[in-house]
Amino acid sequence: MEMIEQHLITIFVFLPLAGALFVTVFLRDTQKEAIRWATFLTMLAGFLLSLKLFFGYDADSTQTMQFVQSTPWLPEYGIVYKVGIDGMSLLLFLMTTFLGPLVILSSWRSIEDRVKGFHVSMLLLQTAMLGAFVSLNLFLFYIFWEAMLIPMYFIIGIWGGPRRIYAAVKFFLYTLFGSLLMLVAILYLYFVHVKQFGFYSFDLFDLYRVHLAVGPEKILFLAFALSFAIKVPMFPFHTWLPDAHVEAPTAGSVILAGVLLKMGTYGFLRFAIPLFPAAAAYFYPLIAVLAVIGIIYGALVAMVQPDLKKLVAYSSVSHLGFVMLGLAVLNAQGVEGSVIQMVNHGLSTGALFLIVGMIYDRRHTRLISDFGGIAKAMPIFATFFMIVTLSSIGLPGLNGFIGEFLILIGTFKKSVVLAVLAASGVILAAVYMLWMFKRAVFGPLDKEENKSLKDLNLREIAVLVPIVVMIVWIGVYPQTFLRKMDRSVEGLLARTEQVAAPPVQSRERDSISMMESKSVYDFGRQGHGD
Amino acid sequence: MGIDSLPAALSVIRPELILAVTALVCLALDLLYKPADKMPCWAVAFFGSLAALASTIASWGTEQEAFSQLVRMDNLSNFFAVIFLMVGLITLCLSDSYVQREGLPAGEYYTLLLISMTGMVFMAQANDLMTVYLGIEIMSIPVYVLVAMMSKSPKSPEAGLKYLLLGGFASAILLFGIALLYGAVGTTQLADILRQAPGALKASDPLFLAGVGLLLVGMGFKVSLVPFHMWTPDAYEGAPTSVTAFMSVAVKAAGFSVLIRVIVLSLSPMAVDWSQIFWWLAVLSMVLGNVVALVQENIKRMLAYSSIAHAGYVLVALTTGTETGIHAALIYLFIYALMNLGAFGVVIAVSREGDQGVEIRDYTGMARKRPLYALAMAVFMFSLAGVPPTAGFIGKFYAFSAAVKAGYVWLAVIGVLMSAVSAYFYLRVLVVMYMKEPEAGAEYSAGPWGAPIGAGVSVSLWVCALSILFLGIWPGWLSHFAQQALQGLTSLL
Numbered sequence A: 001m002e003m004i005e006q007h008l009i010t011i012f013v014f015l016p017l018a019g020a021l022f023v024t025v026f027l028r029d030t031q032k033e034a035i036r037w038a039t040f041l042t043m044l045a046g047f048l049l050s051l052k053l054f055f056g057y058d059a060d061s062t063q064t065m066q067f068v069q070s071t072p073w074l075p076e077y078g079i080v081y082k083v084g085i086d087g088m089s090l091l092l093f094l095m096t097t098f099l100g101p102l103v104i105l106s107s108w109r110s111i112e113d114r115v116k117g118f119h120v121s122m123l124l125l126q127t128a129m130l131g132a133f134v135s136l137n138l139f140l141f142y143i144f145w146e147a148m149l150i151p152m153y154f155i156i157g158i159w160g161g162p163r164r165i166y167a168a169v170k171f172f173l174y175t176l177f178g179s180l181l182m183l184v185a186i187l188y189l190y191f192v193h194v195k196q197f198g199f200y201s202f203d204l205f206d207l208y209r210v211h212l213a214v215g216p217e218k219i220l221f222l223a224f225a226l227s228f229a230i231k232v233p234m235f236p237f238h239t240w241l242p243d244a245h246v247e248a249p250t251a252g253s254v255i256l257a258g259v260l261l262k263m264g265t266y267g268f269l270r271f272a273i274p275l276f277p278a279a280a281a282y283f284y285p286l287i288a289v290l291a292v293i294g295i296i297y298g299a300l301v302a303m304v305q306p307d308l309k310k311l312v313a314y315s316s317v318s319h320l321g322f323v324m325l326g327l328a329v330l331n332a333q334g335v336e337g338s339v340i341q342m343v344n345h346g347l348s349t350g351a352l353f354l355i356v357g358m359i360y361d362r363r364h365t366r367l368i369s370d371f372g373g374i375a376k377a378m379p380i381f382a383t384f385f386m387i388v389t390l391s392s393i394g395l396p397g398l399n400g401f402i403g404e405f406l407i408l409i410g411t412f413k414k415s416v417v418l419a420v421l422a423a424s425g426v427i428l429a430a431v432y433m434l435w436m437f438k439r440a441v442f443g444p445l446d447k448e449e450n451k452s453l454k455d456l457n458l459r460e461i462a463v464l465v466p467i468v469v470m471i472v473w474i475g476v477y478p479q480t481f482l483r484k485m486d487r488s489v490e491g492l493l494a495r496t497e498q499v500a501a502p503p504v505q506s507r508e509r510d511s512i513s514m515m516e517s518k519s520v521y522d523f524g525r526q527g528h529g530d
Numbered sequence B: 001m002g003i004d005s006l007p008a009a010l011s012v013i014r015p016e017l018i019l020a021v022t023a024l025v026c027l028a029l030d031l032l033y034k035p036a037d038k039m040p041c042w043a044v045a046f047f048g049s050l051a052a053l054a055s056t057i058a059s060w061g062t063e064q065e066a067f068s069q070l071v072r073m074d075n076l077s078n079f080f081a082v083i084f085l086m087v088g089l090i091t092l093c094l095s096d097s098y099v100q101r102e103g104l105p106a107g108e109y110y111t112l113l114l115i116s117m118t119g120m121v122f123m124a125q126a127n128d129l130m131t132v133y134l135g136i137e138i139m140s141i142p143v144y145v146l147v148a149m150m151s152k153s154p155k156s157p158e159a160g161l162k163y164l165l166l167g168g169f170a171s172a173i174l175l176f177g178i179a180l181l182y183g184a185v186g187t188t189q190l191a192d193i194l195r196q197a198p199g200a201l202k203a204s205d206p207l208f209l210a211g212v213g214l215l216l217v218g219m220g221f222k223v224s225l226v227p228f229h230m231w232t233p234d235a236y237e238g239a240p241t242s243v244t245a246f247m248s249v250a251v252k253a254a255g256f257s258v259l260i261r262v263i264v265l266s267l268s269p270m271a272v273d274w275s276q277i278f279w280w281l282a283v284l285s286m287v288l289g290n291v292v293a294l295v296q297e298n299i300k301r302m303l304a305y306s307s308i309a310h311a312g313y314v315l316v317a318l319t320t321g322t323e324t325g326i327h328a329a330l331i332y333l334f335i336y337a338l339m340n341l342g343a344f345g346v347v348i349a350v351s352r353e354g355d356q357g358v359e360i361r362d363y364t365g366m367a368r369k370r371p372l373y374a375l376a377m378a379v380f381m382f383s384l385a386g387v388p389p390t391a392g393f394i395g396k397f398y399a400f401s402a403a404v405k406a407g408y409v410w411l412a413v414i415g416v417l418m419s420a421v422s423a424y425f426y427l428r429v430l431v432v433m434y435m436k437e438p439e440a441g442a443e444y445s446a447g448p449w450g451a452p453i454g455a456g457v458s459v460s461l462w463v464c465a466l467s468i469l470f471l472g473i474w475p476g477w478l479s480h481f482a483q484q485a486l487q488g489l490t491s492l493l
Helices: A002-006 A008-026 A032-056 A087-106 A115-134 A138-147 A149-159 A164-197 A204-208 A214-231 A240-247 A250-275 A277-282 A284-303 A308-329 A332-363 A379-393 A399-414 A416-441 A458-476 A479-500 A506-528 B006-012 B014-032 B039-058 B075-102 B106-125 B129-147 B155-185 B190-202 B206-222 B231-238 B241-266 B268-293 B299-319 B323-350 B371-385 B391-405 B409-435 B455-473 B476-485
Strands: A066-074 A079-085 B064-066 B071-073
Touching: A002 A008, A008 A032, A008 A066, A008 A079, A008 A087, A008 A115, A032 A066, A032 A087, A032 A115, A066 B476, A079 A087, A079 A115, A079 A138, A087 A115, A087 A250, A087 A332, A087 A458, A087 A479, A115 A138, A115 A149, A115 A250, A138 A149, A138 A164, A138 A204, A138 A250, A149 A164, A149 A250, A149 B409, A164 A204, A164 A214, A164 A240, A164 B391, A164 B409, A204 A250, A214 A250, A214 A277, A240 A250, A240 A308, A250 A277, A250 A308, A250 A332, A250 A479, A277 A284, A277 A479, A284 A308, A284 A416, A308 A332, A308 A399, A308 A416, A332 A379, A332 A399, A332 A458, A332 A479, A379 A399, A379 A416, A379 A458, A399 A416, A399 A458, B006 B014, B006 B064, B006 B071, B014 B039, B014 B106, B039 B075, B039 B106, B071 B075, B071 B106, B075 B106, B075 B241, B075 B323, B075 B455, B075 B476, B106 B129, B106 B241, B129 B155, B129 B206, B129 B241, B155 B190, B155 B206, B155 B231, B190 B206, B190 B241, B190 B268, B206 B241, B206 B268, B231 B241, B231 B299, B241 B268, B241 B299, B241 B323, B268 B299, B268 B409, B299 B323, B299 B391, B299 B409, B323 B371, B323 B391, B323 B455, B323 B476, B371 B391, B371 B409, B371 B455, B391 B409, B391 B455
Parallel strands: none
Antiparallel strands: A066 A079, B064 B071
16 A cells, blocks of 8 residues: 555556556457547546545645655756555646547547557557646656657547648657757757766756856756747747647647646746746746737637638647746736646636537537527537636636636736736637637528538547536636645745845835735635635 | 687677678578578578577677687677667568569578678677777668669669769778777877877877768768768669668668767767857758658668658667767667568568569558558557657657766757657648548559568567557666666767
8 A cells, every 4th residue: 555655646647658558459350349448448447546645635734745656766966656546636637537538438439440549549648748738857757758748649640630740740840849959959968067066866846956157057947948849839930730639639739738738838837947037037928928919819820710620729829828927927827826726727728619610520510600509409519618718708607707807906916908908818718618618609590501410429428527517617716726735836936036026126026926826826715615 | 918818709799700701601501502491591580599699698798808809799789789689680571572583592691691780790899999990881882782682673773883883982981980090109009099189199190080070971971961972762662672681771870880889989089079060960961860751652761861850869868978869879779670670571572573562552551451560550650750659759758868968958859840840740740641531443442462471571560569568668677788788888979
């Protein structure tokens, strides 16, 4: 039992890999149902087991990094298999395991070709993503980070749409390019650490202690930031995203939007910002402005898309702009809002892709103009679509509101102008989402093909219900989740402030940050209703 | 130092002796069994190489010089000998059915392969410039013949001739360099050269400098660094694929073994000078190799250019002239041997008689009909591109970290950018195999993958692919052995 307790995260990370091996070795490509069940059950087990992390995570402990496991791997180079989870990665980890079984369920009928390869890829991808969220050693992180590309590349390239090859190659090269520069930056940092401390270590917490001169710190930050910004993707590095999203099969799009993009923002949160706090503070205006441009640009481009999936893809650019903005302002509300918004985006946009996938499976078109009035033919579908749409817009009471609201508060404290501009993104979101919804779902049911559309079946409802439950839960009682990360966010901010703040302003900032962390609690309590 | 009693001296060159004797037995067997079954030749060659490998491994850890210090066995030479013999064994496995299919003269083929390996081991053990030269010639001449052996295809003799002419030039240049060096310092012993180098440098003796420059050219040719790479694409494309596989890894590794011993270790006093040259050679090789590979349609040619690029990555590590750098180069060469052999193994498995089916478009839709070949190829391609968790990433990681550690950050940056470029053409193979469907009615759609292929090829593909995955996750032991290979030599740096 003790053994299991100590290796909890490792077990959860490699469970999908074990499932992949099982499917590879024991099942043949023709046993489609068995493959689907094996994959689904592995993913489901992964999710149910990972709840243990959620309940076992002690949010009040001063030790924010928990369930830490550290096993030597190449100790002479400071390469250690070290994993652990804190409040921020906990939520992302759970979201990943949560989406896992749902995407398998959602593609039950849409993947008929090379079923085995698809499911093995999904399982491998799951392992790589979970690994990246819990790695506390930069070498280990890099391995998972890059390994993720391989299954995703195949998922887009084999099971994708007509331009899948272009999209897959673009996705792969774009992200590889960024990560390789990060590799050099990691190595540079590593050798500076050796010079300063006299021992080899890729350990994140060892590298936090490295003192860098201003120049190198900025360059290293940029190398990390470029890699993560491509993954997020931040404007202007977003061009791979619409291609990849549109061409990927539904399951691929959901994972891409839900989890893979979060790798980028998580990278900022865990690596780029705390490793180079001074540079992060220096580049704050750049990142914040790019984030706001992303918010507005993404929304404007989404508005004119005739294709549902493309619209959702561009809305991702906009939503991720919010996440980046919250990270850039670096205060308690901003960061907590960002993390919650990462989860929200995973849920809402994931659900939107699922919904688009469901209608695409029926009609084999995604053009908004091909629909209209389908609420009459598919009332259940329309209901789910409505809820998810509202959540994506940020309607109070649903999850999107919590994240965007916190981020806007955080931004407001730092810059009123940016907050106002960003808030206009919320309005634009309402415009493009509701307009799309009106054209697709309401209005007269005038197309012959749409009249005979079958409403959602049980399987599809089973996919959407858990997501909707989470959407409402976060919207009504976010404290369940916010509380888990309060301490971790405080730790992050304490670190950035202590290093980044110029000496003159430091006192003032400290007091603000205390107020901020307090107000997050207050906000949570109000949600609680006492 | 030198123990010159004959048995002791012979024990130093035991692997070479085993290989040479096996080669002769092989030749004799070929005469006896002339037209019939070629299996005995193959078996003799295989077990001879295996014995040589066992003997090398058994002498791990010993350090001995022999024949008036002409040869020196130490862990560095043993490490390289293990690479050569491992490559030799895998090449033999790849060759078995290929030689039969293409109707190559088996006896000569295996004999030449063995002689070439003998030369390589001599190169690795060279402790004197004369041994270096002899080793290079013993290695090269059989390879010239092997390249030209596929007389049915017009490309093969042409490739052989080209390789022979350019190779002859390179050897002459190398020899000239040795002569100049001898004129400058009065010795061909590496240890003496190391001792005399500072003096010669101080006097900036033109003979000495010119000699070193010519040596570099000769070695650059063998490992196919830009601008000495001109022969590579033609020779690799024209040669029988199994020979290409052998050349692209073993000949290259042998060239690097000499480069490390002669330039990096014995001329370490002038590291400042050659590291600048290395810097440029590395950058040129990486850029030209990767960029030209982008537009290749023939997979052998693509792998030829990629091998130029990989020589560049090894040189990135060696540019540093540090222990870490050599350590990284050893690791890289070992891993590169496995992944490149594997890739050529798939090329052999997929091709048809007469070396047909080596265009990239011939791979269209292969993943459906031959999922295991496609999967193996995917592993090799990702590894060559340096994507974790394959061993190729580990190799690049060591090479670039050595460069960053020694302060060559820009070199590392160029290196990683070029590996991003390389990902494009490696991925192209995957795109064709996995994401495209064979066009109906096209000539290749009948599938060049139908012909049964010998068990040897399958075994080597499994071995290469599994070791690449294994090394990608547990590179520790390889790193450990590479470290041992450098013991006692680092004092030279």
